[in-house]
Each structure stands twice: as C-alpha cells, then as structure tokens.
C-alpha cells in the first residue's frame with residue numbers, strides 16, 4: 412500500500428458487536444499494513460475500573476461524570492504491545508476481568524463520558540506518526556470518525572461469536588460454556604445497543620460477516636476492503 416509520509420494517517424474505522432473479532436482482527440490487519448491500532452473499548456473498560464475502585468455507584472451519572480477530571484489515561488498504538496495505564500498504573504490485564512466486562516456498559520452509556528472519550532480518541536489518532544491507524548469499537552464508523560476513508564462493520568452470528576469466545580476462555584484457568592458466554596455477549600450487546608447502533612451498517616459502511624470465514628480469511632477480507640477504498644481515493 413502506498414502512503415505519503417507528509418499526509419494524515421489513513422484511518423480505518425471498525426465497529427461490531429461483542430466477540431465479533433474487532434480487536435484480534437484489527438490488530439492483525441494493523442500488523443500486516445504497518446499501521447497503529449487503537450482499541451477504544453479499553454478506555455471505557457479503564458474508566459469502569461477506576462469507577463469500581465473508587466467505590467462510586469456506577470449508576471450515579473453525576474458521580475461517574477465527576478471522576479472524569481481524575482482519569483489520566485494512556486494507551487499505546489503498537490499492535491504488538493498494547494499497554495493501558497490509568498493515573499500511572501498498568502491496568503492492561505485488570506480491565507479484561509469479568510467484573511469489568513459486566514460493569515462497563517453502565518459507564519459507557521453516560522453521554523458526557525462518550526464525548527470526553529471521543530475527543531481523546533480523535534486526538535490520539537491526530538497525534539500519531541504512523542501511516543495509518545485501525546481504530547475499533549462500537550461507534551467509530553458513525554460518531555468518532557464518520558468521515559474515515561475506510562469504514563467496516565465486522566460481525567458474525569451470535570452463536571459463532573459465543574463459541575469463539577468460549578474457546579478462548581477455555582484456554583485460560585476460567586472454564587466457561589458457550590451457553591454462559593452467549594448470555595454474557597447478549598446482555599452486553601443489549602445494553603450497549605441502547606446507546607449506539609453497531610448491529611446495522613450505516614450508509615457507506617461495508618459489512619464483513621465472518622460467520623463462515625476463518626481468522627486469516629477475515630483479516631484478508633478487511634485488508635481487501637482497505638486496499639479497494641484507498642486505491643479508489645488515490646485514483
């Protein structure tokens with residue numbers, strides 16, 4: 412892929428439901444293209460971690476908004492090493508714990524939180540020196556960078572997402588059935604869908620359904636969309 416060193420980074424926006432492969436596929440795509448990778452869900456998770464640790468009631472919108480000025484957040488863009496810190500503390504692993512997955516949607520539904528984090532995401536992308544950035548989440552194609560040259564909705568059937576996620580979890584000390592994982596995915600998607608639509612592609616957004624694709628085929632499908640869009644832009 413040709414890129415101009417003096418130009419803005421090529422922004423690849425990817426949305427999708429829980430377990431659709433956004434983070435793993437985006438990281439792989441970023442590696443292949445030499446792009447940065449920005450996981451926006453990590454910021455919502457990190458804020459939920461701070462809220463939980465502060466003893467704040469996460470349903471208390473004023474209290475959640477009130478903690479934002481003390482939320483000093485950093486995340487790296489290197490797809491090989493994603494390190495997340497809050498107020499200088501490394502929370503990379505802590506934000507992946509089940510209690511954070513179960514509580515993050517409450518924090519993410521606060522409008523002021525979303526505005527605050529969206530401003531942060533845009534400034535991280537603007538300040539980067541890499542040729543491109545793959546940025547993934549729930550409202551990237553519609554709210555964060557709706558004018559991105561490449562916008563993709565990555566999806567897969569719910570049962571397939573649950574099976575993939577439960578396979579991943581069964582590799583760890585936590586043994587979770589596909590059924591229990593399916594319930595968690597459904598609950599989080601239902602809560603998150605009340606705030607943003609990531610189940611239906613907005614106008615101009617390309618849907619990639621990986622239900623019957625393996626991981627490498629999905630990465631290839633995303634790269635093909637990026638190549639087609641950037642070649643069209645350069646023509």
Ligand SMILES: Nc1ncnc2c1ncn2[C@@H]1O[C@H](COP(=O)(O)OP(=O)(O)OP(=O)(O)O)[C@@H](O)[C@H]1O
Pocket residue numbers: 427428429430431432433434435436452575576579621624625626627629
């Ligand atoms: N096409 C695919 N074929 C097989 N496995 C896949 C495919 N795409 C993703 N996976 C696997 O599915 C699991 C879930 O993917 P991933 O964590 O990237 O999803 P996600 O959309 O980022 O989820 P969340 O929103 O919950 O963070 C991972 O184990 C990943 O390797």
Ligand SMILES: Nc1ccn([C@@H]2O[C@H](COP(=O)(O)O)[C@@H](O)[C@H]2O)c(=O)n1
Pocket residue numbers: 429451452453455456515516519547548549550551599603
């Ligand atoms: N653009 C986004 C990204 C994430 N969220 C919220 O964060 C949660 C965790 O996201 P993961 O991608 O790590 O699963 C997610 O369930 C949403 O509540 C968001 O609102 N917008």
